[in-house]
Amino acid sequence: MTDDQTVFPLLSSAEFQRRLLAWFDAHGRKRLPWQQDKSPYRVWVSEIMLQQTQVATVIPYYERFMARFPTVEALAEAPQDEVLHLWTGLGYYARARNLHKAAREVVSEHDGDFPVHSLDAMAALPGIGRSTAGAIIAISTGRRAVILDGNVKRSLTRLHALPGWPGRSAVERHLWALAEHYTPEARLPDYTQAMMDLGATLCRRGQPECGRCPFDDVCLAHARGEERRFPEAKPKKATPRRVTQMLLLRDAEGRVLLQQRPPTGLWGGLWCFPQFEEEAALLAWLDSHAPGAELEAPWSSFTHVFSHFRLEITPRPARTRRLAAVTESGSLWYNPRQPASVGLAAPVKALLDTLGDDLLA
Structure with missing residues (x-):
C-alpha cells in the first residue's frame, strides 16, 4: 500500500x-x-x-x-x-x-x-x-x-x-x-x-x-x-535467542537470595535471582559473595518468550551457610513459606513456587 x-x-x-x-x-x-x-x-x-x-x-x-x-x-x-x-x-x-x-x-x-x-x-x-x-x-x-x-x-x-x-x-x-x-x-x-x-x-x-x-x-x-x-502480519525477522543462568542460592533456613532489577529494561524494578550469561561469572560471584557455597546439579532449562526475543533459562541451585550477600543494597533473602509482598518476574515466581513445594514436602 x-x-x-x-x-x-x-x-x-x-x-x-x-x-x-x-x-x-x-x-x-x-x-x-x-x-x-x-x-x-x-x-x-x-x-x-x-x-x-x-x-x-x-x-x-x-x-x-x-x-x-x-x-x-x-x-x-x-x-x-x-x-x-x-x-x-x-x-x-x-x-x-x-x-x-x-x-x-x-x-x-x-x-x-x-x-x-x-x-x-x-x-x-x-x-x-x-x-x-x-x-x-x-x-x-x-x-x-x-x-x-x-x-x-x-x-x-x-x-x-x-x-x-x-x-x-x-x-x-x-x-x-x-x-x-x-x-x-x-x-x-x-x-x-x-x-x-x-x-x-x-x-x-x-x-x-x-x-x-x-x-x-x-x-x-x-x-x-x-x-x-487481514490484518496482515508484521514482516517477520528471526527471533533472537538469549541464554541466562539463574542462581537459586538458598541458606540454611531455606530462604532464597533475590536481587532487584534496575528500574528500566528487562523486568525493570522486579525481584529476580542473580543472573549470569556464563558459568565462569556465576562461579566468580559465588567465590566473592558466598565462599564455600555448594553448587548443585542444574535443573532442566526452559524458555521464556518475550515479544522481541526468547530467553533460555537454566536454574542453578546452590546452598550456603553464609549471608554476606544480604548486606548488598537491592538484595533480600526471600522465604518461600512466608512470601514477601514484592514484584516478581513470572519465571522467578514459578521457580520460587517449586522451591516452596520442596520445603513443604
Whole structure:
C-alpha cells in the first residue's frame, strides 16, 4: 500500500453506528467491573491492564488492584514494589511502572484530577498514548474521542480489506481516518465499548464469528473469504535467542537470595535471582559473595518468550551457610513459606513456587 492510496468508508457514519449499537444493546458486555461507578481513574486502570491482555485474565487483577488502591492518590503514595507485587503474573511490567509514574504525575501536576478535558494532556501521561487517552475520555466522560486499539484495528482492517501491516504509518493513518469517520457524537461510552467488544468477541484474531457480525454483509474480507489474511502480519525477522543462568542460592533456613532489577529494561524494578550469561561469572560471584557455597546439579532449562526475543533459562541451585550477600543494597533473602509482598518476574515466581513445594514436602 502506498501513501497516496485512499480507502473510503463502506458505510455512512450513521448506518455504521446504528448497526454497531444495535448489536451492542443485544450482545455487548455491560457488567464488567470497570463499567460500574465509572471514573477516569477506574477506566484508566482497566485500559492499561487490558493492553495485550484478555478481559477474563484482567478481572481478578483489577478487583484486587482497586481494593488496594481505590484512588489515584492511594496508588501514587504506594511504593513501587507493592504495585509490582499486585501486577505479578499479568506481564508487560512496564505498564505497571508507567501506571505508578502516571499516578504520581496526576497527583503532583493535576491535583489528583485526570486532564480529561484535553486529549493531548491525557496522551502525554506515562504509558497512555492517543488511543488509550481517547478510550478514557469517551468512556468516563461521554465526550467524543476516537480510539484505535488492536481490536478496532483488526475489525476495520477486515471490514475494508485494508492491505499492509497496521503498524506501518501509512496504514495506521488510513485506520485513524476510518475510526474518525465512524465515531459518533452521542453514546460515546457504549460506542467505544462496542468497538472493543466487536473485535474481542466476534472479529477475533484466530476464529472470527462472521455469521454473528452486524457487518457480515458488507465486510470485504468476509466477501472474499479472506478473513484470516487481514490484518496482515508484521514482516517477520528471526527471533533472537538469549541464554541466562539463574542462581537459586538458598541458606540454611531455606530462604532464597533475590536481587532487584534496575528500574528500566528487562523486568525493570522486579525481584529476580542473580543472573549470569556464563558459568565462569556465576562461579566468580559465588567465590566473592558466598565462599564455600555448594553448587548443585542444574535443573532442566526452559524458555521464556518475550515479544522481541526468547530467553533460555537454566536454574542453578546452590546452598550456603553464609549471608554476606544480604548486606548488598537491592538484595533480600526471600522465604518461600512466608512470601514477601514484592514484584516478581513470572519465571522467578514459578521457580520460587517449586522451591516452596520442596520445603513443604
